[in-house]
Amino acid sequence: MSDPQAYIEQHKDKFLDELFELLRIPSISTDSTRKEDIRKAAGFLINQLKSLELSRVELFETPGNPIVFGEYCPYDDKPTVLVYGHYDVQPSDPDELWHTPPFEPTIKDGNIYARGASDDKGQSFTHIKAIESFVKSGQPIPVNVKFLLEGEEEIGSPNLVPFIETHKDMLECDMVLISDTSMFGKDQPSITYGLRGLAYMEVEVVGPNRDLHSGVYGGAVENPLNVLCEIVAKLKDDNGVIQIPGFYDKVVPLTMADREASAALPFDEDSYKESLDIDAVHGEKGYTTLERASSRPSLDVNGIWGGYQGEGAKTVLPSKAGAKISMRLVPDQNPKEIAELFKKHFESLAPDTVKVKVTEHHGGFASVTDLNFYGLKAGAKAFEEIYKTDVLFAREGGSIPVVADFKRVLGVESILMGFGITSDAIHSPNEKFSVQDFYRGIKTSARFFELLPDFSE
Numbered sequence: 110m111s112d113p114q115a116y117i118e119q120h121k122d123k124f125l126d127e128l129f130e131l132l133r134i135p136s137i138s139t140d141s142t143r144k145e146d147i148r149k150a151a152g153f154l155i156n157q158l159k160s161l162e163l164s165r166v167e168l169f170e171t172p173g174n175p176i177v178f179g180e181y182c183p184y185d186d187k188p189t190v191l192v193y194g195h196y197d198v199q200p201s202d203p204d205e206l207w208h209t210p211p212f213e214p215t216i217k218d219g220n221i222y223a224r225g226a227s228d229d230k231g232q233s234f235t236h237i238k239a240i241e242s243f244v245k246s247g248q249p250i251p252v253n254v255k256f257l258l259e260g261e262e263e264i265g266s267p268n269l270v271p272f273i274e275t276h277k278d279m280l281e282c283d284m285v286l287i288s289d290t291s292m293f294g295k296d297q298p299s300i301t302y303g304l305r306g307l308a309y310m311e312v313e314v315v316g317p318n319r320d321l322h323s324g325v326y327g328g329a330v331e332n333p334l335n336v337l338c339e340i341v342a343k344l345k346d347d348n349g350v351i352q353i354p355g356f357y358d359k360v361v362p363l364t365m366a367d368r369e370a371s372a373a374l375p376f377d378e379d380s381y382k383e384s385l386d387i388d389a390v391h392g393e394k395g396y397t398t399l400e401r402a403s404s405r406p407s408l409d410v411n412g413i414w415g416g417y418q419g420e421g422a423k424t425v426l427p428s429k430a431g432a433k434i435s436m437r438l439v440p441d442q443n444p445k446e447i448a449e450l451f452k453k454h455f456e457s458l459a460p461d462t463v464k465v466k467v468t469e470h471h472g473g474f475a476s477v478t479d480l481n482f483y484g485l486k487a488g489a490k491a492f493e494e495i496y497k498t499d500v501l502f503a504r505e506g507g508s509i510p511v512v513a514d515f516k517r518v519l520g521v522e523s524i525l526m527g528f529g530i531t532s533d534a535i536h537s538p539n540e541k542f543s544v545q546d547f548y549r550g551i552k553t554s555a556r557f558f559e560l561l562p563d564f565s566e
Contacts, residue, residue, distance in 0.1 A: 113242035113555045120245075121548055124238050125221075127157070128547065131196070131230050132214045132223040138174060138197035138264045147260050150196045151175045154258055157237050161244050169276075171268035174260030178279075181240075182253035188484075188565045189253035190558070191282035191521075193511065194233025194289065195262030198225035199536045206538035219544055226542035228535035232288035232528055232550065233258065239554035251558045255282060262289075265309070265471025266511055273511075273518050283565075284484040285515045286557075288550065290527030293374060293501050295543075298492040298553075300485060301525035303404065303504030304512055306438035306475035308447040312337070312455060313431045313466040320416075321426040331462035334415035334430040340458045341432060344408055348394035349401075351408050351436075353454045359441040363396075363404055367504075371399050374503055384532065403504040407437045433470075437506060444472030473510020474517075482522045487564040491557035492526075495549055526553070 117124075136150035137143045151168060158166045158179035169176040174197065182189060201211035201224045209215040214223035221231065236256075243250045257280065259269050273280060293299035316333040317326075345351055376399050382390060392401035401407070415430025417423035436447055452467040459465040478485060480502060489500040505525075512523045528550035534540045 111559070112246035112248050113239075113559070114552060116242045116246040117238070117548070117551050117555065120242075124551065125544070125547070127238075128221070128231060128234050129214045129223075131234065132221070132225055133212055135201075135212045135224070136197050136260065137200050138261050139200055144174075147174045147197065151177050151258075151260060154196055154237075158256060161237070161240050169272065171261075171272060173268045176260070176269070176272055177256065177258040179256040180254070180279075181250055182255070184253050187252050187562050188284065189255065189282040190484075190561070191255045191257055191280060191285045191515075191519075192233070192236045193257045193259075193285050193287050193515075193523075194236070195229050195259050195266075196233075197260040197263050198228070198230065199263050201538070203538060208539055211538075211540075216544060220541040221544055221547065222539055222541045224540055226540050227529035227533040228540065229262070229289045231542040231547055235288060235528060235547065235550035236286065236554045238551045239558065242551070242555050243558070252561050253282075254558070255280065262511075265473075267471065269511055270514050270518070273514060277518060280519060282519065282521055284482075284521050285512075285519075285523040286484075286488075286526060286554075287509065287512070287523055288526050288528055288554075289509055290505055290507070290525045291529045291531045291533065292527055292546075293503055295530055296496065296498070297375070297501065298496045298498065299501040299503050299527075300488055300492070301505045301527060302480055302485070302502050303440075303477040304475060304525070305403070305406070305506050305508055306442060306444055306473050306513070307508040307510060308436045308438060308444040308451065308472040309470040310434045310436070310448060310451055311431065311468045311470060312340075312434065313429060313468075314340075314415075314459065315429045315464045315466070316462070317426070317428055320428050323424045323426045326426050330426060331460065332426050333463055334427050336460065336463050337413070337415065337430040337432060340455060341410055341413075341434075343458055344434075344454075349392045350394070351406065353408075353447075353450050355450050356406070356447065359443070359446075360406060361440045363400065367404060368400065370502065371397065371404065371504070374399060374501060402506045404439060406439050406442065407506075409435055409437075411435050437508065438472075438475050440475045440477055442475065444474060445469075448472060471510075473508055474513035476509075476512040476516060476523070477504070478522050478525070482524075483564045484522060484524045484561065487561045488524045488526050488557055490560055490564070491553045494556055495553045526557070528553070
């Protein structure tokens with residue numbers, strides 16, 4: 110066993126205690142009252158990086174939340190890896206559905222339960238501990254390494270791209286290493302080579318100037334909530350095909366190789382349905398469940414509101430209604446163009462009895478990594494050595510918009526080395542992360558750094 114691997118094995122309890130300290134910080138970027146917690150989490154990471162004896166550690170202020178940066182780049186003849194992660198987390202609500210307090214990490218059945226355990230504090234922390242395993246065991250860090258840790262990923266990273274563009278020279282690298290995805294299954298490591306993009310919209314339908322008594326006005330005045338539901342129902346047909354004109358114009362069709370790779374993955378649809386407690390799947394006709402969820406565009410209502418929602422009955426005709434709608438995109442779809450197509454179509458479906466407002470929130474481009482990239486091969490080899498099994502390559506339905514931005518601005522590929530699993534309940538109550546995979550993630554990351562110079566030759 111190499112010195113770094115031995116160090117990891119000997120310091121498991123320390124690593125877990127430090128992760129728990131980070132997880133206890135409610136760094137919720139969507140909540141403006143949590144600004145001090147955001148800064149506390151950033152400060153914790155600054156101290157962690159300073160303990161690694163890096164040549165530079167700095168906290169960069171932005172118009173929003175701060176960015177944590179660190180680097181150690183002594184080599185002219187070895188690759189430079191930029192480790193990207195985020196320290197902000199989703200809100201914990203509905204808190205009543207958590208079995209344990211969301212910001213008091215708890216180990217149960219071999220899993221760490223806490224908000225941010227898998228997305229993304231636990232996963233990104235593995236790379237900090239991997240570098241520590243070299244420094245503290247007296248071994249040289251095998252490659253040049255930089256850290257870029259942001260606090261706004263969960264709100265669309267509004268200040269990250271400007272930061273990357275402004276600090277392009279400082280962030281120069283040969284690849285980006287990201288652990289914010291999932292393995293294909295428990296004990297089945299996989300590397301994500303494709304991600305969907307995103308266009309996120311909010312709509313509002315407004316009718317009368319106040320809520321009305323449904324007995325007095327019902328049937329005579331348009332109900333905005335009824336209108337909203339009718340419009341939403343028209344956005345897709347019965348076969349799951351999105352009905353926005355021009356939506357599919359730039360979609361890159363799946364190749365035979367794409368479909369064969371997807372079909373080769375060990376996916377059990379019956380187990381999938383059982384895990385979700387559903388009787389049937391649904392989606393775009395002509396595609397498998399995996400293809401629909403990872404390689405084809407989609408449209409979903411993420412939230413809808415209007416009228417009375419309290420206990421008991423209140424016969425009200427609401428003055429307004431609203432919804433939040435996300436569209437997952439695939440290569441060559443432009444999120445700005447899709448947002449404009451959505452806006453135009455939504456407005457065209459609204460009757461003249463109501464007013465509508467369509468707001469674009471955040472978005473990002475889809476990305477696909479070259480499977481022949483040497484960094485990807487080094488990552489696969491590291492996984493195989495630590496997990497003792499072959500690695501699968503898969504496209505994933507989620508979005509990490511900055512992956513496309515790294516390619517556009519820095520001109521580099523990203524390696525999506527996730528250690529979580531799809532059942533980790535990220536963004537949901539009872540988010541979890543396997544203790545075993547936290548440790549294996551640290552070991553895999555350390556081995557990746559050791560192997561990378563050989564694969565670059």
